[in-house]
Amino acid sequence: MSDITLSAAVRQNLLTLQTTADLLSDVQGKLATGLKVNSALDNPNSFFTASGLNSRANDLNNLLDDMGQSLQTLKAADKGIQSITKLVDSAKAKANQALQTQSQFERAQFAKQYNDLLEQIEDLAKDSSYKGKNLLAGGTNDLTTIFNEDATSKLTIQAVDYTDASLSTGLNLSDIAEAQGGASSFDIRGGSETIALQAGTGQPLQSSSLLSASDAIDVDDVLALFDGPATASSIGTGFTVGAGTTVQDLVNYIDGFAGVNASFDDATGQLVINSNQTIDIRNDGSSGSTGNTADLAAITASAANSSGALLTNSASFKVGDTLTLTDGNNFELGSIEIEADTTIEDLINFLDDFNGVTASFEEASGRISLLSDTDLTLASDNNDFNDNTVAATNTNNDVTIAALTDSGFATDGQINRVIDRLNTALGNLRSQASEFGTNLSTIEIRQDYTRSLINTLQEGAGLLTLADTNEEGANLLALQTRQQLAATSLSFASQADQTVLSLF
Template sequence: MADITLSSAVRSNLNTLQQTASFMSDVQNKLATGKKVNSALDNPNSFFTASGLTSRANDLSTLLDDMGQSVQTLKAADEGISSITKLVESAKAKANQALQSQSQYERKQFASQYNELLTQIEDLAKDAGYKGKNLLAGDGNDLTTIFNEDSTSKLTIDAVDYTDSSLSTGLNLSDLAEGQGATTSFTLQGGKTTITLTDGTTTLNSSSSLSDSNVISTTTTLEFVDAIDSPNAIISGSDTVTAGATVQDLVDSLNSISGVRAEFDDTNGELTIYSDQDFHISDTVDTHSAALSTFEVAATALASTGALLSDTGSFAVGDTLTLTDGNGFELGSLEIEDDTSVDDLTNFVNDFQGVSASFNASSGRLDITSEVDLSLTSDNADFASDAFSANTTGVSLSAISDSGFATDSDINRVVDRLNTALSSLRTQASEFGTNLSIVENRQDFTKNLINTLEEGAGLLTLADTNEEGANLLALQTRQSLASTSLSFAAQADQNVLRLF
């Protein structure tokens, strides 16, 4: 090809076409890529400056994704605190309900419900995590959010531990004792004897002299003798009755003995003596060995649920039994009637929640089980007497342990702790809210900064499509004209051939 000689005109037009083609290639590349600087060869300064801006924008874009995850973690924690706050408020409502009730059993139930709420608080705190990070789960869950590419700007958010509600650094709310009940029992026993007091022909009345009775000597002094604990010993505290006393004196003396009840019917002269324990009346002073057999009472355990309570010295028609708990809250009362039986008493106790009773017919014992402190009392001083001694407190049961809501002071202490826990939750929610605001603000800032960096890189490298489109059109026109000019130059060389 080196031996081929082109005319000056042809060569000039050919160079113009080649140059135009090169320009068109550059313009087409700019239009295709949208950039006027595609490599360092195009413009080293703009290329490397834009690359630096783009690299920083990419780094910040990665950090922006991490900020977004931090925002979600904070939102999860905030949702957890909001829900925990509602549960703590519910626990406070339970405490206030307990405070409005004097029933130990109801308070025990409220204490159990309170503990269940604390369990739900702990479970909720454990479930408040996001992608393995839980700001409510304590150690190892602190959240660090990095804001710039060299990690010199960051925010560390300390986690709190609500997964154990009893922690003093957390909610400081401990489970309440739910209390443990106990069992007590007492024996239902007694006996009676009925004696008709007459003078041999007519019945005596309450004002009649005992000496008129055909069963008592005019010289006899009557003494009341314990036939069980201290056989043939005068019952402690009882008075002797002289033969000159009246029938009413005898009745009054009998009724003064704990566990013994005497009733006299003026219409028929019948004297009925009830006793919780064996005893007899002696007519021999000091030796107490000679007993009036008609005045002996043999007490036995009530052997059936149908046995009448009024057949004992502890119960009389008209007595009122009252069942109360340790707070003095009255569960209910039972009035003894002439047909009130052991079964009626058992059912009465069983009517109340947290209390149960069962009767053992073989021993005559009534077993009472209660979840709380309990007292069964009577307005009859002889109720549940023992060894001819009055039981002034009735039948009492002390629970092994009381519930955490047993007393008003217990409840008030819990309410104070709940108020402190609510204050702590609100403070922590505010702190998380502040942190969330910071992260979201930096997130918006980073988005805007990335846009600024990318815009700056674009100003250095992006092509003006309108300008490049005009350039391409001009180059196409130039190429067309150069082709025409080359054709004319070639025709000038062909004119020489016509000479031949």
């Protein structure tokens, strides 16, 4: 090609076309990329400045994603606290319900429900995680959110531990004791003897009659109770018959022993004696009257062997007795009045009707067994109740069951202490929710700021590198026109050279 000789005009037009083509290529590149600075060759200062701005914008954009994830972690914890607060409110409601009743059984049920709610609180706290980070689980779950590219601006949120409700640094709500019941039993024993008190004429005595009018008892005779046959020991002090002693005085004397009851029927002149143990009632014949030294009554007591047996067969029960069932708070569960036809089965049914109480009768031993979830007392207004031995004085007129463990709601004081702790826990939850809310707002504000800053950086980079499409479009049109004109000029220059050919 170096052997070809071009005229100055053609060479000039060709150079113009080459220059225009280069400019046209450059403008087309700007329009295609939208950038007026595509490399350091275009404008080193603008290129590296824009690169720095874009790099910072990219770094902040990555941090913006982390802020979004921190927000979600905080929201999960906040939702958890809201739900835990509702559960603590429910636990407080259970405590208040327990405070409104004196029934130990109902309080024991509320105590169990309270513990169940605490377990749900712990489970909910464990479930409040987001992507493995749980602000309600304490430990290594602290959340750090970085706000700038060199990590000099950041926010660290301390995790709290609600997964164990008993922690003093958390809710400080411990499980309360749940009731564990106890057991007791008492025997239904009895024997009966009837003594016919009559005068020597065969006429029955009245309760107001002089006792010495009896054909077997005289003034100065001493009557006494013994715990068995002739070799047995006497029980209490003897009863000396005086000149004015009446039949009723004797009835009162016998009836005054624990485990023994006596009644007198004026119509028949019969003295009926019931005893829980085998006893003898003897006359020592101190008066010296012939035939007065004898057993007035020998009573052999045995265990009841049928649930259909009458309760009044035992000296522990008399018609009109009232048996009352109460718990450890002296809350009356119910009462039953003994009637002439009241059986052991009626008593079992009465006891077995109450929640947390189980009663059964063992016919082989004549024993009533009681199981109770709470402290329990079965008491009678009859002093002979539950005296399984005959004694001069009554020492035991009730059956008690002491629960192995009373519930944590057994007393008002215990319940009020739990309510105080619940109120403190609610205050802590609200304070923690407020703290999380403040942190949430802080991250949202920094997120909005970072988003705006990214836009500012990208906009600044664009000012340095973005092409003006309107201007470049006009340049493209001008260069295309210039290219066409240069091509036409090159054609004219070539035609001028071609006139030389006409000479040949």
